[in-house]
Amino acid sequence: MTNEKRMPELRFPEFSGEWTNGTFKDFGYFYYGKSAPKWSLVNEGGTPCVRYGELYTKYHGVIRKVGSHTNISLKNLKLSNGGEILIPRVGEKARDFSKVSVLTLPDIAIGEMISVYNTKENPYFIMNYIRGKLTNEFAKRVEGGSVSNLYFTELENIVINIPSLNEQQKIGEFFSKLDRQIELEEKKLALLEEQKKGYMQKIFSQELRFKDENGEDYPEWEEKQLNEIVIYENGLAHENYVVKEGKYILVNSKFISTNGEVKKTVSHGELLAMKGDTLLVLSDLPNGKALAKGYFVSESNRYAVNQRIAKMRPIDTHPYFLFLILNRNKHLLKFDNGVSQTNLRKNDILHIKEFIPVLNEQKKISSLMENMDSCIIKISQKITLLKIKKQELLNNMLV
Missing domain, CATH: 3.90.220.20 (DNA methylase specificity domains)
Structure with missing residues (x-):
């Protein structure tokens, strides 16, 4: 045929x-x-x-x-x-x-x-x-x-x-069921993201608090400046090292804004991220969605940090909790005036003050959010695979 x-x-x-x-x-x-x-x-x-x-x-x-x-x-x-x-x-x-x-x-x-x-x-x-x-x-x-x-x-x-109407109907019904499956997964994803947003608001407003192993309240959250809880480094230029199949994944704003879907690789790493680091976008267009968006590093010596990306390593702070407070931080988003490009500076970030719980409560918060994020990633990946499969079927079933 x-x-x-x-x-x-x-x-x-x-x-x-x-x-x-x-x-x-x-x-x-x-x-x-x-x-x-x-x-x-x-x-x-x-x-x-x-x-x-x-x-x-x-x-x-x-x-x-x-x-x-x-x-x-x-x-x-x-x-x-x-x-x-x-x-x-x-x-x-x-x-x-x-x-x-x-x-x-x-x-x-x-x-x-x-x-x-x-x-x-x-x-x-x-x-x-x-x-x-x-x-x-x-x-x-x-x-x-x-x-x-x-x-x-x-x-x-x-x-x-x-084709004939009968064959059209069979094909239409087949893709309608596939579309319905994708739609249900997208609704599940939206519901989970909304649920996560609700938990985040309640946790960081301290409306929702965790108890310790004895059922007792944890101590009150303490206000700290970010320079007390992070080691900050600016990313470095890697454009000259970009190759088709490099040793390291290049972390730039496009990589972070697409949650790692759009990527380049480099043959050499001027600045490598370590497991537990948070990587943060420093520049974006007015009203952009990438400014201060974070990426949590789950593997050491795999990611090269490009310029206009900040690398932050936690000090006496749970790594994922640090990611949670940095990712699209409301104080950093205020630097976007909606008119000109925003370029966050080191001091802009390090002078931010946040209320921080004790380490054990940080761990419980992080565990809950990591589990939710893991579910969100799995559903997102399933949706992507379903859409790829649908396009393959469209290519083969239509002339």
């Missing part, structure tokens, strides 16, 4: 024969949604609606429930019948325009910055075809600069290959 014959590499055994070839215009028709602007949104009452930005941030292929409502008059809205494919018409990144979703619900207002595709083919199959095979094809048709547009007239002549 070859793709030239319009037959997929991987197929359900009950199906055979070539897929049909045609354009979007051959298999359905487009139209635009109507007004549901941000100013019209209400918390109660109104008409449930989908806005274009939510296709990027909230929905991930299938819309089973909506949370937004508009007070725009019904006569000025475009309501769904159920089964429409929603395509964002406005965005910033060309490759994001293929993030389409099937709207399963009737009587939902569809926002004006959304292109709607209506087809008698299976909408779940078409949605997965767009998301899995047409990212580059959509991106090529995007117009504009920092804010781009994708008009449906540019999509009508795109050629797609489709």
Whole structure:
């Protein structure tokens, strides 16, 4: 079986024969949604609606429930019948325009910055075809600069290959179940992250305290300046040592901000991190998400610390507790003025004051948070693997 014959590499055994070839215009028709602007949104009452930005941030292929409502008059809205494919018409990144979703619900207002595709083919199959095979094809048709547009007239002549309705339905159901599994894992992750956030707030406000082995209260927390509990070192330049398969992983802001997913390696380490160190991002753009983000080192002599990254080793402090108080520290985030790039200095960090419990209470706090972080990492990795597997299946099951 070859793709030239319009037959997929991987197929359900009950199906055979070539897929049909045609354009979007051959298999359905487009139209635009109507007004549901941000100013019209209400918390109660109104008409449930989908806005274009939510296709990027909230929905991930299938819309089973909506949370937004508009007070725009019904006569000025475009309501769904159920089964429409929603395509964002406005965005910033060309490759994001293929993030389409099937709207399963009737009587939902569809926002004006959304292109709607209506087809008698299976909408779940078409949605997965767009998301899995047409990212580059959509991106090529995007117009504009920092804010781009994708008009449906540019999509009508795109050629797609489709099987019989029965095979479409089987493929659509298969990926719908896989998407549902990913969605459930993402909800589990969000719930655990929210739970961790709640524990952190209660612990560091001292609303939640631990007891010692005898059930007695630990001593009151003592205010300390960070220079009393850390040994600080600035990272060093490693750009000249970057190689394809180096001995050390280079810790830069991109590595930390992606939790280690985006990495470079170096052949030589000017400054190596040791187990128990906390590595902290010192520079970021205005309102960035990387400033003061920390990385906890779990293995010695594996990580080379780049410039604009701080390395901090604890003094008479539990290593993971130090990581907890440094990671996105609220005092350090105040240096971001939202206008210019922030560059934290050594003294900015070392002069911070924090309330610190005794070592045994630090250990109990750290144990709880490490266990939660471990669960978060495992779920995140599972989600990543599921998404990789889905893309592999899309490549093999679609022509």
